[in-house]
Amino acid sequence: MFRLFKSQRLRKSSDFEKFRSKDTRNVYAEIFVLKSFKRVAVGVSFHDLTPRIGIITSRKIGNAVTRNRVRRVVREAFRLNLKCFKQSHDYLFIALLGIGTKSNKEITNAVLNAAKLL
RNA sequence: UGAUUUUGUAAGAAUGUGUUCGUUCAUGUGAAAUAUCAUGGAAGGAAAGUCCGGACUCCCCAUGGCAGGAUUCCGCGUGAAAACGCGGGCAUGGAACCCAUAUGUCCCAUGACGGAACAGUGCAACAGAAAGAUACCGCCAUUUGGUAAGGGUGAAAUGGUGAGGUAAGAGCUCACCGGCGAGUUAGUAAUAAUGUCGCGCAGGGCAAACCCAAUUCGGUGCAAGACGAAAUAGGGAGUUGGGUAGCCAGCCCAAUAACUCCGGGUUCGUCGCACCUCGAAAGAGGAAUUUUGCAAAACUUUGCAAAAUUAGAUAAAUGAACACAUCAUCAUUCGAUGACACAGAAUCCGGCUUACUACAAAAUCAUCCC
RNA sequence: GGAGAGAUGACAGAGUGGCCUAUUGUGCAGCACUGGAAAUGCUGUGUGCUAGCAAUGGCACCGAGGGUUCGAAUCCCUCUCUCUCCG
Numbered sequence: 001m002f003r004l005f006k007s008q009r010l011r012k013s014s015d016f017e018k019f020r021s022k023d024t025r026n027v028y029a030e031i032f033v034l035k036s037f038k039r040v041a042v043g044v045s046f047h048d049l050t051p052r053i054g055i056i057t058s059r060k061i062g063n064a065v066t067r068n069r070v071r072r073v074v075r076e077a078f079r080l081n082l083k084c085f086k087q088s089h090d091y092l093f094i095a096l097l098g099i100g101t102k103s104n105k106e107i108t109n110a111v112l113n114a115a116k117l118l
Numbered sequence: 119u120g121a122u123u124u125u126g127u128a129a130g131a132a133u134g135u136g137u138u139c140g141u142u143c144a145u146g147u148g149a150a151a152u153a154u155c156a157u158g159g160a161a162g163g164a165a166a167g168u169c170c171g172g173a174c175u176c177c178c179c180a181u182g183g184c185a186g187g188a189u190u191c192c193g194c195g196u197g198a199a200a201a202c203g204c205g206g207g208c209a210u211g212g213a214a215c216c217c218a219u220a221u222g223u224c225c226c227a228u229g230a231c232g233g234a235a236c237a238g239u240g241c242a243a244c245a246g247a248a249a250g251a252u253a254c255c256g257c258c259a260u261u262u263g264g265u266a267a268g269g270g271u272g273a274a275a276u277g278g279u280g281a282g283g284u285a286a287g288a289g290c291u292c293a294c295c296g297g298c299g300a301g302u303u304a305g306u307a308a309u310a311a312u313g314u315c316g317c318g319c320a321g322g323g324c325a326a327a328c329c330c331a332a333u334u335c336g337g338u339g340c341a342a343g344a345c346g347a348a349a350u351a352g353g354g355a356g357u358u359g360g361g362u363a364g365c366c367a368g369c370c371c372a373a374u375a376a377c378u379c380c381g382g383g384u385u386c387g388u389c390g391c392a393c394c395u396c397g398a399a400a401g402a403g404g405a406a407u408u409u410u411g412c413a414a415a416a417c418u419u420u421g422c423a424a425a426a427u428u429a430g431a432u433a434a435a436u437g438a439a440c441a442c443a444u445c446a447u448c449a450u451u452c453g454a455u456g457a458c459a460c461a462g463a464a465u466c467c468g469g470c471u472u473a474c475u476a477c478a479a480a481a482u483c484a485u486c487c488c
Numbered sequence: 489g490g491a492g493a494g495a496u497g498a499c500a501g502a503g504u505g506g507c508c509u510a511u512u513g514u515g516c517a518g519c520a521c522u523g524g525a526a527a528u529g530c531u532g533u534g535u536g537c538u539a540g541c542a543a544u545g546g547c548a549c550c551g552a553g554g555g556u557u558c559g560a561a562u563c564c565c566u567c568u569c570u571c572u573c574c575g
Contacts, residue, residue, distance in 0.1 A: 001152070002154095003140070009433080012386090013433080014384070015433090064461080068437095072141095075140095079141095079438095079440090080140090104337095
């Protein structure tokens, strides 16, 4: 049960726009911001109830190699620790400037600690 | 021995093996692959910068002129073109040798290296009398003037030395040196040489200033462009021919219309697009790259055969964890950290430029030893 | 992904190859004016190296590095960064 489907990622601009309009619960860490809100469920199947995540890595945090690494590490943390994230919630991960110097384990632990606070 | 620079090489291939969990594409099975299925593929030399050139796309054709852009020593070769390679010439800089104030020989590096009489315009601050044509001091004459030998300025000042000559001077005249043009010689040419002829030599610099000459370029860039679905309002204002490349011609369409702007709706998908062609498909044929073998030529090329390979995402895949081995750093007992530089395909291909690792060679510099 | 524009003092914005570290406005600091402020007027206003006891000077810097030129903020090339546009 560790697969990551396309339905578990935010893939449309409208999904990201909702984070601006709605009231979100936020966690501000040193190297990233994590936002979440409970979305309106359409159905009752697995793909309608699963938590979803979107990752934003702007050009300011580093070059393309750094940005790819951060995306992969955060996605692995989400995939392997799905229990830490609430059902039918959308999550938005925004990477900040200092994240390029952190190791993979540091980023993973920081993401899981933040998810528990939400 | 070290540093720097240049050139070349590396398919610059996760450090290697194994286990577990995943991502994406193709094919198969299947009613359905977003059912937790099977098999196979999946990041570079620069994927980067977007500086050039193409393929391809649409603009009715892409035809002529103007405007505008690009290129620029000569020869040969490769290439579709940009560009690259080899050789030569010229200029600048450096080292060595020779000679002594010059010049020459040879080697290395760099060069956007056409044209400044035979087209024309422009620029040159400050200083200086004067910067393209001049007389401040000085010299001579003394009525008007003549004079660039001496002075000082500047990045740049009318070729240099000597003699004659003169009122004083001056290529004004002569000798030697230098220069320019023609001829001759050598060379395919750029260009070079010159006991030949001519010119006293009134014109130097900047074309990465305008420009001229020769060659060359239509615009547009895959967010090009084609199709489907959904949504919406036959809305409002303006222009009068419109379309087509900045303008003109030419060409095409139209007067029942066309175009521009404002406002409103949508914010999805498929193709283009993954080596090419043919085919409904199975498959067939061909291309490129790599490896291996054989043969020829002669030292890295050609031919033949066999095998393997050919990335295709779209909030954007190519990854993560653990164990063992190896290597590096720290600690020097246990052990800890890491897998190392630059860096991530976005329609495709060929160059250029920039970033950077290892190895090899050459040059220069420094240090040590003999 | 593609196309285009730009970078000058703390900020904004000018600037024919030479007189240009460079003008103007805003801001900031000081002084004058006022009982006190505002407005107004005057003066000053960056960084680095360097000479000098000091006052006061000299040199370099117009995003960075090269080139052309006697001379570059300006012309040319290569990088860095910022911004705009597209279906």
